[in-house]
Amino acid sequence: MTGIRRALLFTSAERYLNLAVNFGLIAVVSRLLSPAEIGVAAFGVTIWALAETFRDVPSSYLVQQEDLSKTDVRTAFTVMFLISVALAAALILAAGWIATQYNDPKLAPYLQVFALALLPGPFERPIMALFRRNFSFGKFALINVTTVLVNAVVTIGLVTLGFSYMSFAWAALAGALSAAALALYLRRDFWMFSPHLGHWRRALRFGAYSSGFALLNQLSELLPYLVLSRFFRFEAVGFYNRALLVSQIPNKLLLSGLGPVVLPVLAAKARLGRDLKAPFLLGVSYISAVHWPAFVLLALLAHPAVEILVGSQWFSIVPLVQIMAVATLFTFCGILNYPALMAVGALRDLLLSSLIAMPVVVIINGVAATFGLMPLALSLLVTLPLQSIVALCFVRRHVQFSWSEFAAATVKSLVITAFSAALPAAQIFLAGMRFEMSIPRGIVLGCLAILGWLAGVWLTRHPLRDELLMLFGALRGARGARKPPLPAETRT
Numbered sequence: 001m002t003g004i005r006r007a008l009l010f011t012s013a014e015r016y017l018n019l020a021v022n023f024g025l026i027a028v029v030s031r032l033l034s035p036a037e038i039g040v041a042a043f044g045v046t047i048w049a050l051a052e053t054f055r056d057v058p059s060s061y062l063v064q065q066e067d068l069s070k071t072d073v074r075t076a077f078t079v080m081f082l083i084s085v086a087l088a089a090a091l092i093l094a095a096g097w098i099a100t101q102y103n104d105p106k107l108a109p110y111l112q113v114f115a116l117a118l119l120p121g122p123f124e125r126p127i128m129a130l131f132r133r134n135f136s137f138g139k140f141a142l143i144n145v146t147t148v149l150v151n152a153v154v155t156i157g158l159v160t161l162g163f164s165y166m167s168f169a170w171a172a173l174a175g176a177l178s179a180a181a182l183a184l185y186l187r188r189d190f191w192m193f194s195p196h197l198g199h200w201r202r203a204l205r206f207g208a209y210s211s212g213f214a215l216l217n218q219l220s221e222l223l224p225y226l227v228l229s230r231f232f233r234f235e236a237v238g239f240y241n242r243a244l245l246v247s248q249i250p251n252k253l254l255l256s257g258l259g260p261v262v263l264p265v266l267a268a269k270a271r272l273g274r275d276l277k278a279p280f281l282l283g284v285s286y287i288s289a290v291h292w293p294a295f296v297l298l299a300l301l302a303h304p305a306v307e308i309l310v311g312s313q314w315f316s317i318v319p320l321v322q323i324m325a326v327a328t329l330f331t332f333c334g335i336l337n338y339p340a341l342m343a344v345g346a347l348r349d350l351l352l353s354s355l356i357a358m359p360v361v362v363i364i365n366g367v368a369a370t371f372g373l374m375p376l377a378l379s380l381l382v383t384l385p386l387q388s389i390v391a392l393c394f395v396r397r398h399v400q401f402s403w404s405e406f407a408a409a410t411v412k413s414l415v416i417t418a419f420s421a422a423l424p425a426a427q428i429f430l431a432g433m434r435f436e437m438s439i440p441r442g443i444v445l446g447c448l449a450i451l452g453w454l455a456g457v458w459l460t461r462h463p464l465r466d467e468l469l470m471l472f473g474a475l476r477g478a479r480g481a482r483k484p485p486l487p488a489e490t491r492t
Contacts, residue, residue, distance in 0.1 A: 014141030018148040019252050023309065025152040026245060029167075030310035032159050035242075039234030040104065041165035042241035043225050048114040048172060050218040051087045055080060055121060062129035073126060074196035081122040081195075091115035102229060106166075113169035120180035126192060127183040139186050146182055151175035216354040220361050224376055227369035240373055242310050243317040247324035249305065250294030276340060276399045281409045282463065283336045288413035289457070289464055291332040293420035297449045299325040300424050303435050304442025318435070320377045327380035330388045337391040340399055349394045357390040412460040419456030423448040 030038065062068065062076050092115045099107035124143070131140040154174045158167035184190075228236040298305060302321040306314055341350040361383040368379035392406075424445040428435060437445075457464050 014137075014144050015252070017145050021145075021148050021152045022252075025155060026309060027311070028156050029159055030242060030314065033164065035235040035238030036233065037165050037238070038241060039225075039229065039237030039239075040107065040110070041168045042237055043229060043234065044107070044110050044114055044165065045168055045172075046218075046222045046225055047091075047111065048117065050215070050222055051091060051114075051118055052121070053214045053218050055083045055087055055118060056125055056214075062126060062133060068133070070191065071196060071198045073130070073192045074194055075198055076129075077122055077126050077192055078195045078197055080125060084118045084122050088115040088118045091118075102234075104234075110166055110169050113166070113173055117169070117173040117176045120176040123193065124176075124180040124183040127187045127189075130187070143179055143182050143186070147175045147179040150178045216351075216358045220358060220365065223362055223366055224369045227366055228373075228376070231370055232372065236373060239314075239317055240320070240376065242314050243320035243324060243373075243377070246302070246306055246309055246317070246321045247298065247328060249309070250291065250298055250325075251328075254290050254294055276343065277401050280336060280340055280395075280399045281401055281405060284333060284406065285409040285413065285463055287335060288332045288410045289416050289462055292329055292413055292417040293449065293453050293456075295325045295329050296417055296421045297424065297446065298322075300421065300428060300435070301437075301442045301445060303437055304439045307439060308442075320373060322435070323374075323377040324380060327377075327384045330385040333388060333392060333395075337388075337395050340395050344398045346394070346398050349397060353391045353394040357387045360386060412462045415460050416453060416456035416462060419459070420449045420453040423452055 029041075033041070062073065092112050095108040095111040095115070098111060099105050128140060128143065131137070131143075151171045151174065154171035155167045158170055163170070224240060225237050228240055299322045302318045302325065303315070306318050306321060310317075338350065341353075364379050364383050365376065368375040427445055427448075431437075454468075456462075457468065
């Protein structure tokens with residue numbers, strides 16, 4: 001097994017474990033909390049995620065820096081620690097004002113606990129970045145799984161005890177503390193926590209571009225929550241948040257394991273001076289063959305998906321999920337664009353791509369949100385393709401591929417998508433275009449889609465076919481290895 005496949009194995013196993021835990025968490029809290037409580041919880045979590053993104057400036061620097069020294073690691077920790085303290089203090093001080101603006105005094109302690117959850121991060125994030133750089137994805141996965149488990153157990157426990165949305169803040173603090181403790185246990189290089197600012201300009205200059213890109217994306221995600229909570233209260237935020245969660249299932253279920261691996265792999269190839277065109281286009285071929293069929297299927301089976309994940313009381317979000325799934329079809333390259341630009345050091349272009357697209361996205365989504373949930377969902381049909389096109393144009397400046405080569409990498413994926421969707425779509429058409437269906441019927445149609453997908457992969461001779469054959473061969477070999485040897489007298 002190659003290093004890349006081993007890394008994918010660890011990260012995929014981690015993500016699937018985390019996904020199973022998060023599915024359980026979402027299913028429980030969605031049934032115990034009201035849409036308004038879910039809305040407040042989502043509002044606070046998004047603000048915390050924004051602060052985490054800003055705080056995490058040096059992590060990508062530690063992964064991508066060509067000649068990493070101990071001074072670089074110490075500097076990264078020091079910068080992250082100072083940013084964390086500043087952000088925690090700012091959030092604690094601003095919490096009262098934010099609560100006043102939204103007429104909810106309980107928001108203040110909620111945000112203040114989230115502020116405290118920022119403080120353990122500097123003792124964990126540099127270690128995690130070094131694990132990624134060195135392809136130590138087993139330890140990386142262990143920390144992530146532990147954190148998710150702690151977060152889920154604390155959240156469900158406190159929700160059951162009546163702590164409402166405060167449960168999410170206390171769980172974030174418990175998860176951050178457990179992650180830091182486990183990271184320190186697995187890598188006891190305490191020298192990295194000795195303050196040093198020798199290379200702070202280089203770390204911040206690198207991080208300013210990469211984190212600026214992430215911050216702009218986080219701000220664009222926060223904007224609908226800000227507008228909806230102003231015009232329609234937190235209940236609308238709750239409905240929008242649940243629709244987003246359901247619409248993200250395919251990416252989390254099928255592609256999330258790629259995320260932590262793609263950047264180190266492309267960065268390693270770039271450091272060796274290798275051309276990224278072939279691996280990038282191969283990645284496009286692989287991802288589109290999974291991404292497109294999955295989101296088309298979600299659009300067709302949104303009704304049973306909503307019932308399984310969040311419960312029948314959320315059926316009103318089904319049309320939102322369908323629109324979001326269609327809009328997300330255009331984002332299949334997102335998991336490759338960011339790592340490709342990071343790997344070649346095109347940090348300025350990374351930020352510039354967001355600066356070009358984001359003002360248009362903010363205006364369209366922000367205005368749409370003032371009219372309600374459906375206009376906001378429909379606006380994604382414009383903004384998500386726009387962001388994808390702009391990002392791809394910048395990637396082409398450094399990964400030299402033509403649009404015809406890009407199209408050729410996706411042709412087979414289109415055929416596979418048609419095969420996958422054919423039987424479920426036909427069944428829905430024969431039922432009078434009624435998307436409402438029972439969970440068992442949804443499962444049957446999902447199984448038919450998988451069979452269609454496999455047929456498409458085999459008939460088009462997609463590169464995924466070789467991967468599947470290799471997987472089946474490995475499984476058969478493992479099963480054969482477990483069989484006991486024949487007794488000596490039966491051998492010939």
